[in-house]
Amino acid sequence: MRAKKMYSEDVLSALLSPEPEQLNLDLVYELLAHICHKEPPGAILVFLPGWDKISSLHKILSGSGKFPESRFLIIPLHSMMPTVSQKSIFNRPPPGVRKIVIATNIAETSITIDDVVYVIDCGKIKMQNFDTINNLCTLKEEWVSVANARQRRGRAGRVQNGVCYHLFTRIRESLLDKYQLPEMLRTRLEEVILQAKILQVGKVEPFLQKVIDPPNPRALDLSLKLLTGMNALDSDEQLTPLGYHLANLPIDPQAGKMILFAAMFGCIGPVASIAASLSFKDAFVIPLGKEQLVDKCRLELSKGTKSDHLVLANVMDEWLQAEREMRGREFTSRNFLSRNTLELLKDMRRQFTSHLKDMKFLANSSVNSPDSNVHSNNIALIKAVICAGLYPNVAIVKQIKKRGKLGNVSVELFTPEDGVVKLHPKSINEKTKDFESRFLVYHQKLKSSAIYLHDTTMVYPFALIFFSHGFTVEEVKSNSTLIIINDSIRFSCSRETAKLFQVM
Known part of the structure; x- marks a missing residue:
């Protein structure tokens, strides 16, 4: 390119720098300004990787003075945003007003905005992966795949000619993967293992090695270790009675164990709300600029319990009470809650209790049955069930x-x-x-x-002590004993107290 003098030295120097590999919101802003002031009318769709970038770009546009509300309709699109405000993305703005939608990859395939003419693809996406070396999940920005880039390009000009601006170089494009990694290669495998065990396939590793993209053996070992520690599998990798019940619940094993214990201890209502929220998502929405108000509502709904999980239970209880008193909409609006999400969570709770009744853990499938909620006001017990x-x-x-x-x-x-x-x-x-x-x-x-x-x-x-996967007792003095749960968690108590724990 330098020999042909196709581009200026400044452009070539910028391309050789590693900085173009970083997402540059100032570049996005300048490109938006160029389109809005130089190009024909038409809605613009901007793809960004996550909430933080959407919020930052929105602040840049709002504070620049070049995108007044009288001429521009700027709409953030994210799963944490209020649904009501996002419905306006499908409406055509009045003449003289240009619509700018700032979205994550939710706008790739899940929705179609008919009047989009211009697409700005930043080339990044937030993906959750499983780090097998450190045994934790990661959520980081990654380059999109070729398939993602094509989907984004296809959003431009659905009903008329359109233009897509990809904010990455041709060299970077040539290095993109064709497709994103299959989900089995980037998530934990506990649910997959339990489902395989229900099918009686024998040892799970040889079975999973036969799939098109077999998982990392290390990921498999970590999931087997967790299931064995939970007493869902025995030392020979066979389902225990607990494991059999967990495999029959449509929920991840840890949340499943939670609702099984809740059924046994008579606190199914609040714990079913918690499990539903953990399995799907919580009901809070976060309007741009009101993050601190949402945090304040969460804190108030925790009622001093020091538990994010009990916030989820309290939200459901108070919303159901507000619905009975015909003030449900006022409650959700005041506390930044999504009514649609709450309805879905309510339905999930019913599904859980229906499964528990079929499994003979509950006498009936009613979430609010008094018999199933004898101890639903016992906060300490609910916390123990969560534990x-x-x-x-x-x-x-x-x-x-x-x-x-x-x-x-x-x-x-x-x-x-x-x-x-x-x-x-x-x-x-x-x-x-x-x-x-x-x-x-x-x-x-x-x-x-x-x-x-x-x-x-x-x-x-x-x-x-009661709900760990076993503990050991070690005497240190004549009347002093250590209860050891693991290398980091140990408690000192009298010999009589330790014996009491062992008997129980």
């Missing part, structure tokens, strides 16, 4: 540091496998100033810019 389902996902609080003059805090905690980890900013515990217990159980651990714990609940030592 039973989520163990061994335990993090330990090391210290709580104060930040700045406003009294903000930073919670320092670690897990035995990863060392230092962080609470996700969305967690109510991220801003907690004191914990009565040093132990938190969590549902998901994701590595992005750091290792973040999502959806945490503070639990007490008794719950860990």
